[in-house]
Amino acid sequence: MIDPATIRALTFDVFGTVVDWRSGVIRDGEALARAKGIQHVDWGAFAAAWRGRYLPAMQRVRTGERPWTTLDVLHRESLQEVLAEFDVGGLADGEIDDLNRVWHRLDPWPDAVEGLTRLRRRYVLATLSNGNVALMVDMAKRAALPWDAILGAEVARHYKPDPETYLTTAAMLGASPEACLMVAAHGGDLAAAGACGFRTAYVSRPDEYGPRPPRSGTKARPWDVVASDFLDLADRLGC
Amino acid sequence: MIDPATIRALTFDVFGTVVDWRSGVIRDGEALARAKGIQHVDWGAFAAAWRGRYLPAMQRVRTGERPWTTLDVLHRESLQEVLAEFDVGGLADGEIDDLNRVWHRLDPWPDAVEGLTRLRRRYVLATLSNGNVALMVDMAKRAALPWDAILGAEVARHYKPDPETYLTTAAMLGASPEACLMVAAHGGDLAAAGACGFRTAYVSRPDEYGPRPPRSGTKARPWDVVASDFLDLADRLGC
Numbered sequence: 318m319i320d321p322a323t324i325r326a327l328t329f330d331v332f333g334t335v336v337d338w339r340s341g342v343i344r345d346g347e348a349l350a351r352a353k354g355i356q357h358v359d360w361g362a363f364a365a366a367w368r369g370r371y372l373p374a375m376q377r378v379r380t381g382e383r384p385w386t387t388l389d390v391l392h393r394e395s396l397q398e399v400l401a402e403f404d405v406g407g408l409a410d411g412e413i414d415d416l417n418r419v420w421h422r423l424d425p426w427p428d429a430v431e432g433l434t435r436l437r438r439r440y441v442l443a444t445l446s447n448g449n450v451a452l453m454v455d456m457a458k459r460a461a462l463p464w465d466a467i468l469g470a471e472v473a474r475h476y477k478p479d480p481e482t483y484l485t486t487a488a489m490l491g492a493s494p495e496a497c498l499m500v501a502a503h504g505g506d507l508a509a510a511g512a513c514g515f516r517t518a519y520v521s522r523p524d525e526y527g528p529r530p531p532r533s534g535t536k537a538r539p540w541d542v543v544a545s546d547f548l549d550l551a552d553r554l555g556c
Numbered sequence: 557m558i559d560p561a562t563i564r565a566l567t568f569d570v571f572g573t574v575v576d577w578r579s580g581v582i583r584d585g586e587a588l589a590r591a592k593g594i595q596h597v598d599w600g601a602f603a604a605a606w607r608g609r610y611l612p613a614m615q616r617v618r619t620g621e622r623p624w625t626t627l628d629v630l631h632r633e634s635l636q637e638v639l640a641e642f643d644v645g646g647l648a649d650g651e652i653d654d655l656n657r658v659w660h661r662l663d664p665w666p667d668a669v670e671g672l673t674r675l676r677r678r679y680v681l682a683t684l685s686n687g688n689v690a691l692m693v694d695m696a697k698r699a700a701l702p703w704d705a706i707l708g709a710e711v712a713r714h715y716k717p718d719p720e721t722y723l724t725t726a727a728m729l730g731a732s733p734e735a736c737l738m739v740a741a742h743g744g745d746l747a748a749a750g751a752c753g754f755r756t757a758y759v760s761r762p763d764e765y766g767p768r769p770p771r772s773g774t775k776a777r778p779w780d781v782v783a784s785d786f787l788d789l790a791d792r793l794g795c
Binding site: 492 | 693730731
């Protein structure tokens with residue numbers, strides 16, 4: 318366990334950790350399907366396929382194969398491919414743009430707003446997401462997520478898990494990496510943050526990928542804090 | 557007048573426009589003087605001298621004479637010089653550091669929090685200040701300033717009035733410059749924003765420099781909105 322008094326800022330992964338991307342994509346996909354009379358699409362599979370293109374799309378930016386490109390643009394390109402893969406045609410550009418903005422309209426996990434509100438009394442709370450600033454701002458306004466700052470990939474012009482994403486965020490918060498606690502439901506994100514000197518808090522989000530068994534082993538990794546949700550995290554940090 | 561529906565984001569100058577830097581420096585300077593038995597300093601003059609070194613310090617970064625340097629560091633260097641100029645000696649480094657952080661502890665003008673809270677219901681509110689992110693975050697937490705995003709100079713790595721500061725902030729907000737309304741009490745800031753395509757709102761802060769007549773002529777400039785304070789601005793934008 319860490320001494321909560323040594324922490325200045327909590328930095329958050331967002332997709333999957335704070336908000337439930339899968340349910341949001343299903344919700345808006347099904348609404349579009351009803352409006353357009355589309356009946357053959359499994360929107361859970363659609364959500365997984367769209368999200369599945371996330372890492373390879375960022376990878377082309379991370380390697381320098383293409384210049385800095387925001388996640389909104391990467392999402393839009395992936396969406397076009399997934400619509401073709403699922404044989405969804407006949408959508409106007411504006412309808413595709415609107416579906417792409419579902420990432421701006423994701424709902425938080427039920428404990429998130431209350432947990433963040435408690436944590437914010439004591440700590441600086443910042444996003445450290447691969448989502449671009451406008452996406453994070455829209456999401457936060459809609460869902461009342463009480464961030465002190467929207468930082469992360471776009472501000473650093475590096476996608477996680479590049480170390481620059483973590484280190485630039487810490488520097489802008491005026492904090493040493495050791496004074497930052499990275500909060501995520503994903504071991505790879507925490508491992509990359511930890512390699513930069515961040516403290517790490519694993520929060521379990523077993524429903525992120527829907528009804529399937531969560532990957533095992535994550536809790537055995539040496540995270541500084543392991544919490545079942547944000548309320549438990551607030552308890553463990555004395556908030 | 558502009559059509560409020562064409563605006564997505566309000567971007568704010570902060571020092572002088574949202575917070576009263578002069579009173580804050582006097583307040584903490586006088587407290588330090590009492591604690592240390594310093595009796596010969598006019599803290600209003602001290603505040604003006606410190607603030608007076610702001611533009612030249614940033615200018616050396618803007619011209620490339622020195623690499624990117626945060627305002628906290630520029631303030632600290634200027635403070636050392638102003639302490640010498642006012643013949644204040646005998647302070648420990650930690651005491652100077654603490655006085656330097658007065659910029660993180662400035663109080664808002666009396667109408668600011670209520671006005672911002674009203675404006676935020678309709679618009680994205682972002683800082684577009686030369687203050688660094690950590691400074692803005694500390695100030696916002698202490699004073700309950702309800703920003704949606706902390707952007708501006710450090711994120712753009714350019715000090716105002718460089719156009720990059722305004723244009724990077726707009727781009728990160730996902731807004732065209734024309735969909736951003738720059739709010740400031742300073743004509744130069746508004747003129748630079750306007751040259752980038754921003755809409756402009758002049759807010760009068762006659763007490764920024766203490767008991768002296770405000771510079772004339774500012775209201776005659778072609779700003780899109782002229783408001784007496786943030787409550788008046790909210791009225792004019794239908795919030």
